[in-house]
Amino acid sequence: MTETTTPPTGFAVPGRIAVDAQTAAAWQTATLTEIRRETPRAATFRLAVPRWAGHLPGQHLMLRLTAPDGYVAQRHYSIASAPDDSGHIELTLDRVPDGEVSGWFHAVARPGDTIEVRGPLSGFFAWPGDRPALLLGAGSGVVPLMSMIRHHRARGLTVPLRMLVSARSPEELIYAAELGAETTPVFTRSAPLGVPVGRMTAAHVAPLLAEQPAHGWEAYVCGTNAFAEHASRLLVAAGQPPERIRIERFG
């Protein structure tokens, strides 16, 4: 997929949101204030970041852990919370087996601990809330998409927003209690009685594309490389212009 998106004629939305380079480069201290379990494998970590410059839904940050012996680990994490002026942001981390950083957060981190962050980063995957958005996520790929949904609700936006989210089972669906009529979950391993089990297919995507809001959809796809490939193929096959598919890969 292309890295830039040209807005449709007559629709004044920039394709790429400018990210202030100085803000993006400056490390700042964040204090962990709360840990909330989301699923058996995922938890949300609320951080107080007093000098946070603000973000747009969809953006991520760089996080740095430094061990007492000076060893440093850095990873990217999407911002789960909607932009607000609380001086806090939230991240949701999947626990990766033997994962250095996610393992520390899940097994060691406690409220009061400090870490470092810099950001927000990436103007490309940002959604300012001004264009119809079709969101496709899998696993923790739902995290930046949830920031978009929370923003849509918090601001009372009326621009169309739909989400297809894939999870292994209802127990592993992150933010399950918060998802509403905008979301269709797809379960790949086990599902409630009467709900089919399987991958996301054309049958999930086609009805959403058929809705075609004015100016069409901007699609945001987030998940593993394999999911990103699969979901973007489904979108293109259903008629979504490739240049209007934005992809964030978690690797």
Ligand SMILES: Cc1cc2nc3c(=O)[nH]c(=O)nc-3n(C[C@H](O)[C@H](O)[C@H](O)COP(=O)(O)OP(=O)(O)OC[C@H]3O[C@@H](n4cnc5c(N)ncnc54)[C@H](O)[C@@H]3O)c2cc1C
């Ligand atoms: C832009 C961006 C945003 C991201 N946002 C999020 C987010 O919101 N939430 C989130 O949980 N993660 C997110 N990630 C992934 C995150 O950056 C880390 O890669 C992840 O937390 C693993 O780091 P770790 O230090 O725990 O594991 P590592 O110590 O780096 O890896 C340990 C082992 O696990 C394997 N591994 C690494 N990552 C994964 C994975 N995702 N699934 C399965 N195996 C893996 C490695 O190959 C290695 O064998 C994001 C990545 C990017 C690039």
